[in-house]
Amino acid sequence: MLKIKKGPMFKKILVPISSEYYSKEVLEKTAFLAEKFNSKIDLIYIIEEKVLNQTDKLSNGYRTSEEIAETKKAIIREQKNTADNIVFEDANYYFKNRNISFEEKIFEGEFSSVVKKETNRKDYNLILMGFEKECFLNYRLFDELDIPIWIQSKSDGKSILSICSNLAPNQKVPEVSIKLSKLLGWELIMLYVVDVEDSVQVDKNGKRSDKKPERDLLFNGNKFVNDMQNKGIKVKLVKGSLEKNTLKAAEEINPNLIIVGREQKKKGVLGLPFKHLKRKLAEKCKYSLLFVN
Amino acid sequence: MNKDNTTNGKFQISKYSNIIFIIIAFSILAIFYFIPTPDGLTHNGKVMIGILLMAAVLWILEPIPLAVTGLLIMIIQPIMHVIPPNEVFSSFGSQAIFFLVGAFIIAGAIEKHGLHRRIALRFLSHFEKTPRIFTFGIMCSCAFLSFAMPAHGVAALFLPIVVSILISMKITPRQSNFGKVSMLCVAYGCSIGSIGTLIGGARNPLTIGLLSDLSSPVNVTFFDWMIYSMPVVFISLPIVWIILQLSFPIEINNITEAKKEIKNQVIKAGKMKKNETIVLTVLLITILLWILFSSHPYFGLAVIAIIGSILLFITKTINWNDVEKRVPWGIILLYGGAITLGIGIQKTGAGTWIVNALFSTVGINPIIVVLVIIILTVLLTNIMSNIGAVAILLPIGIAVSTEIPGISPLLSAMIIALSAGFAFMLVIATPGNAITYSSGYFSTKDLFKAGSIANIACIIVIFIVAIVYWKGYLHM
Numbered sequence: 101m102l103k104i105k106k107g108p109m110f111k112k113i114l115v116p117i118s119s120e121y122y123s124k125e126v127l128e129k130t131a132f133l134a135e136k137f138n139s140k141i142d143l144i145y146i147i148e149e150k151v152l153n154q155t156d157k158l159s160n161g162y163r164t165s166e167e168i169a170e171t172k173k174a175i176i177r178e179q180k181n182t183a184d185n186i187v188f189e190d191a192n193y194y195f196k197n198r199n200i201s202f203e204e205k206i207f208e209g210e211f212s213s214v215v216k217k218e219t220n221r222k223d224y225n226l227i228l229m230g231f232e233k234e235c236f237l238n239y240r241l242f243d244e245l246d247i248p249i250w251i252q253s254k255s256d257g258k259s260i261l262s263i264c265s266n267l268a269p270n271q272k273v274p275e276v277s278i279k280l281s282k283l284l285g286w287e288l289i290m291l292y293v294v295d296v297e298d299s300v301q302v303d304k305n306g307k308r309s310d311k312k313p314e315r316d317l318l319f320n321g322n323k324f325v326n327d328m329q330n331k332g333i334k335v336k337l338v339k340g341s342l343e344k345n346t347l348k349a350a351e352e353i354n355p356n357l358i359i360v361g362r363e364q365k366k367k368g369v370l371g372l373p374f375k376h377l378k379r380k381l382a383e384k385c386k387y388s389l390l391f392v393n
Numbered sequence: 394m395n396k397d398n399t400t401n402g403k404f405q406i407s408k409y410s411n412i413i414f415i416i417i418a419f420s421i422l423a424i425f426y427f428i429p430t431p432d433g434l435t436h437n438g439k440v441m442i443g444i445l446l447m448a449a450v451l452w453i454l455e456p457i458p459l460a461v462t463g464l465l466i467m468i469i470q471p472i473m474h475v476i477p478p479n480e481v482f483s484s485f486g487s488q489a490i491f492f493l494v495g496a497f498i499i500a501g502a503i504e505k506h507g508l509h510r511r512i513a514l515r516f517l518s519h520f521e522k523t524p525r526i527f528t529f530g531i532m533c534s535c536a537f538l539s540f541a542m543p544a545h546g547v548a549a550l551f552l553p554i555v556v557s558i559l560i561s562m563k564i565t566p567r568q569s570n571f572g573k574v575s576m577l578c579v580a581y582g583c584s585i586g587s588i589g590t591l592i593g594g595a596r597n598p599l600t601i602g603l604l605s606d607l608s609s610p611v612n613v614t615f616f617d618w619m620i621y622s623m624p625v626v627f628i629s630l631p632i633v634w635i636i637l638q639l640s641f642p643i644e645i646n647n648i649t650e651a652k653k654e655i656k657n658q659v660i661k662a663g664k665m666k667k668n669e670t671i672v673l674t675v676l677l678i679t680i681l682l683w684i685l686f687s688s689h690p691y692f693g694l695a696v697i698a699i700i701g702s703i704l705l706f707i708t709k710t711i712n713w714n715d716v717e718k719r720v721p722w723g724i725i726l727l728y729g730g731a732i733t734l735g736i737g738i739q740k741t742g743a744g745t746w747i748v749n750a751l752f753s754t755v756g757i758n759p760i761i762v763v764l765v766i767i768i769l770t771v772l773l774t775n776i777m778s779n780i781g782a783v784a785i786l787l788p789i790g791i792a793v794s795t796e797i798p799g800i801s802p803l804l805s806a807m808i809i810a811l812s813a814g815f816a817f818m819l820v821i822a823t824p825g826n827a828i829t830y831s832s833g834y835f836s837t838k839d840l841f842k843a844g845s846i847a848n849i850a851c852i853i854v855i856f857i858v859a860i861v862y863w864k865g866y867l868h869m
Contacts, residue, residue: 119831119833120833121567121833121836122565122566122567122833123567123568124565124568151830151831152831154820154821154827154831155824155827155828155830155831158821158823158824158827159545159824160458160459160723161458161459161460161721161723161724161727161778162543162545162595162721162723162724162778162824163546163549163721163824164718164719164720164721166718166719167504167546167549167718167719170549171549171552171828174552174553175552175828175832177553178552178553178556178557178560179831179833181556181557181560182556182560182566182833185560185563186563186564186565186566189563190565232836
């Protein structure tokens with residue numbers, strides 16, 4: 101279950117940085133949140149095994165195994181130097197100056213496997229990371245972890261766009277959104293999307309119903325809007341594709357953060373998600389995202 | 394790491410897709426074996442086209458190592474009764490093979506004693522004036538060293554040198570244009586330098602090997618190759634460097650830390666050791682002999698390369714262990730497959746038939762044909778190993794010369810061999826790109842952005858050199 105129910109939010113933050121993609125914004129945002137929530141930070145630098153293997157395989161045939169091994173060693177050595185002298189020094193600048201406690205480590209391996217291993221080893225309340233479409237970051241992370249994942253971009257707004265829909269249980273997103281909005285002092289804008297392209301209702305346990313008529317979906321949507329309004333939260337109800345409406349609202353509002361929940365999309369062949377909303381949002385969206393599973 | 398998935402060469406493929414790719418490759422061959430023979434083509438020619446396409450599929454998708462595809466090409470020809478085994482395997486007696494072996498042994502000695510590192514640092518220290526000039530220095534140093542040893546080895550050498558300089562300058566990966574340009578200069582410098590001499594890339598000896606095996610042999614010496622290729626190198630280098638400067642304007646002005654780091658590394662390397670001096674002397678003698686005495690009636694390329702290697706053994710600067718560690722025998726096998734493929738395509742008349750089929754639509758204007766060959770080669774080399782691209786296109790290119798007036802075998806071969814060096818756009822295009830990408834200083838998007846513009850510029854350069862210099866001035 102989600103680990104942000106009671107007590108201070110984001111007590112322990114894991115910040116994984118891939119050797120393929122480093123952005124100072126991630127450290128900057130981590131420092132901001134850690135100051136607000138008095139968090140402890142574990143900063144891990146992951147030397148991407150896939151990049152090393154790709155180099156090995158491409159060199160295969162052209163260079164001897166001895167030469168390939170020498171190059172691999174050199175790459176790992178230089179990656180460690182980059183971590184020590186650039187990434188960790190930046191971390192010192194952002195964290196030590198603000199008296200934020202943090203630990204740093206270097207790993208070799210596949211990004212999501214290393215992150216998963218670390219989350220199994222310690223209890224984290226948040227994973228904060230950067231993202232770049234062309235990198236080899238594995239999207240499995242988005243679905244398989246029950247820890248909130250914050251994808252930091254260069255957004256600079258002062259509001260939160262919170263997305264609820266007929267495709268999500270809508271339990272955690274409102275809770276986290278309201279809490280974060282209060283603690284950070286950011287304006288909260290909530291959107292409820294009735295996805296008519298995938299006309300099912302997801303229950304509190306994340307189970308998809310059979311296809312429902314549009315009026316039922318709208319009824320549930322309006323009920324949610326009323327519930328939220330009773331709590332003093334304004335919610336805008338829209339009809340259409342979840343992905344398109346989320347992106348459209350983001351363009352209009354220019355939020356600092358978009359909070360998305362556990363959308364249960366249609367499954368395709370071999371049980372793979374028909375549409376991977378989180379991946380698409382991460383790829384298309386220029387705003388920071390918080391995936392709350 | 395999921396062991397079932399490998400980033401095998403050009404694509405990330407699972408073991409199941411490997412099997413599918415192999416089945417596809419053999420199905421193509423089977424189809425060509427059984428379909429009716431078209432007019433103007435013999436049965437053997439038809440099978441050779443099947444073998445060519447099978448090789449293309451295997452070299453692009455790489456379900457098996459490149460060298461194993463080379464072996465497969467060799468054995469499949471006698472199995473299908475296209476070329477007798479003694480003829481197929483006699484291709485291995487080519488002097489270009491022994492040139493390659495000798496050149497690899499010499500390069501192995503250079504690497505063993507760290508001579509390449511010393512030369513690289515010495516070269517770089519002359520370009521410490523401004524960040525822009527420094528990046529030009531990186532590019533020129535990589536190109537210069539790729540004249541004397543395989544380009545992939547040069548990229549591997551420069552990776553730690555340049556990364557340590559960038560770290561000392563506190564250059565942040567991905568966020569600094571100086572970091573991007575520096576690393577891309579390594580990748581592109583090596584690629585451009587690799588076309589300069591016969592040593593830079595194995596595709597160069599493959600080209601001269603195939604030319605010397607023609608029914609009317611065309612002999613290209615070490616010096617001839619340089620005369621043909623150097624204008625392309627010296628025009629492309631500054632153009633590609635300017636493209637990098639325009640694509641990623643450098644944001645820093647100070648190069649002091651880089652100077653300090655290079656000085657540190659020079660101090661760390663210490664004074665030149667005895668073995669380094671010997672290897673350097675042998676290298677210079679060998680290059681001099683290649684330039685002066687590789688033509689007829691003198692010794693030929695292979696004899697000189699082997700003389701150089703033996704000198705290294707006599708002076709004990711290299712031993713057989715080193716040779717086992719540092720000579721990539723896979724390339725030799727790949728070469729064997731490539732050259733037998735070329736000879737088979739030529740002997741069975743398949744090349745002529747393909748050319749007639751291809752150019753019956755676009756016409757036989759030699760200028761357009763030259764442009765089409767360049768573009769096709771550049772596209773192919775970006776998605777497959779460059780020696781594979783040359784192996785597939787060279788027999789067709791040579792057939793072009795027999796069918797289209799105004800294009801000689803030498804002209805089409807040089808166009809293909811040099812264009813195949815320009816693998817700029819994708820990480821998977823060449824080991825040099827992958828090695829520099831692993832530094833984390835540039836993204837695949839950066840590589841594609843700069844690489845596609847650089848590729849267009851180099852297509853124009855080769856085209857102009859081919860028409861004006863090779864065809865117009867040298868009457869190739």
